[in-house]
Amino acid sequence: MSAETKVKVIVLGAGVLGLSIAKELAEKGVSCAVVARDLPEDLESGQFASPWAGANWSSFAAEGSREAHWDTVTFHHYAQLSQSHPHVVERRPFKRFWNKEGGYPDPWFKDLVFGFRSLEQDELAPGYKYGQGYECYTMSPPAYLGYLAEELRSYSVPLIRRRVSSLDEAYSMEDIGPVDLVINATGLGSRSLLGVEDELVYPIRGDTVLIRAPGIKTTMKVLDPNSPQDQQLGKRFYIIPRPGPGDRVILGGTELDNDWDTLPRPETAKRILRDAYAVCPELSGGKGWEAIDVISCNAGLRPARKGGARVELEYRRLGEQRGLTPHNIRSEENVGREVGVVHAYGIGPAGYQTSKGISEEVTGLVDKFFRDQNTSISGISNGLENQHTQAE
Structure with missing residues (x-):
């Protein structure tokens, strides 16, 4: 990512969902950064779910369900990946x-x-x-996480190790700058992440x-x-x-x-x-x-959730949690600023077999958010391309 490129989206979480979503966004030309406590190389971390998965494609979704659609999309993705990266899938x-x-x-x-x-x-x-x-299909979780990280780095997407305690602080992080949209792919962290605090997560x-x-x-x-x-x-x-x-x-x-x-x-x-x-x-x-x-x-x-995975777009205002507003949000230009968050967590043991399908749905929600701001993913992509052209 060049110095002239402004990050448009922060992805919180570097598990299989967070990395897959970031890759999908990068492929669409959206400038993003991944911020997480655990990164793909942390394969021994007990708090990091993705390295410990089985992992195989074996759907237990109900026929015709949203989850079955996610599984089907991911199945076809693995069919392609097994040809190009047989050591991964x-x-x-x-x-x-x-x-x-x-x-x-x-x-x-x-x-x-x-x-x-x-x-x-x-x-x-x-x-x-x-x-x-x-x-x-079966996957090697360490190899798959490594593959996703390598793909992101080829798009110059930074993977930043940082502990985030509240959703608000992700919108104006040091060295990244203000963003209007965050992807919450924190898994079990969504139970304790201030501003989310989803008690259905377990x-x-x-x-x-x-x-x-x-x-x-x-x-x-x-x-x-x-x-x-x-x-x-x-x-x-x-x-x-x-x-x-x-x-x-x-x-x-x-x-x-x-x-x-x-x-x-x-x-x-x-x-x-x-x-x-x-x-x-x-x-x-x-x-x-x-x-x-x-x-x-x-x-x-x-990282499971009662009632199923949460994949949805939420609109919110910064600084609404009195007494818990992080220091980087307290400035006059930040408090009350209208922003969005796309939640993508709670899939339980199906992270690998749904990852591509969820990533595509999340990308659609990202596009909806920017369309509501009178732009779109394609508009962002074109804008970034213009910036690169002018810089060259």
Whole structure:
């Protein structure tokens, strides 16, 4: 970004949603900056949800819903990315198993994925009677975050490490200057961010074990409902091989609502290893679950929201929180200034599989905001191009 280019939009949050939104805006020619406490290189931060994801495209949205649209858009995005960046996204076989009599209805996406079918008996995991198979996409979260960061830097979008305690302060930040629009992609931070303070936001703790398992290429999931004991433990089951080098596979897991603890739990990790080995003995070459090559035991907090994700445009005035107005907003030209915020948070465990779809919707809301100000994204882009031309 040249010195002559004025930042038009601040994106708060550098998780998969924040980075994807910033990339979408940059591609449309909108000058933006990403501001976050955790940046893409902070892969070991327990407070940063995105590095700890599975991650795979496996929609659990309702057919015809807004979320299903987001998932579909992102599915097609991954189809393209798997061709250009196979170390980031890769098409893989998927299998789903169950024992429940009567089975489960076919998912709405059966005609979207590749080769959806019922599994033959010799294709099932040990101990399971029924199953479905198809091909879809898995991602490597560290590689995907790195890819997004690299793309943003190619557009000269700054990624700034800064702790922001209130929404107001983001509109007039030091070294960036005043902006009229902020994207709030702070995830769990939206619960405590002054000016948002959304009490509907809550964490879903997810326990996983990252292992090394050469030759494992199939993603596996068990659909059977959990026993009362399993429900208490938040037990979920999946095996997701990651693209790229290192033969890495992620095993899971748990879904524990309102559990804020980010420390791994040894007994949970052992249970995950035992369950995974029972379904796929190839994880250790049939040598037992204790022989699985463990890289790390992990716990991450998925940023969920009661009632679903919040993706909407809000108009507001600066300085309306008496006694809590940050110093950079107290000036006469700032207090009372009309601004906008596009919220994009609360998607829970579906961040990767909705990211492109949400980014496109957010970009539409950004365009609406600037149209209300008698301009548009295209007008901003043209204006920036003119600035660059004059500077040259």
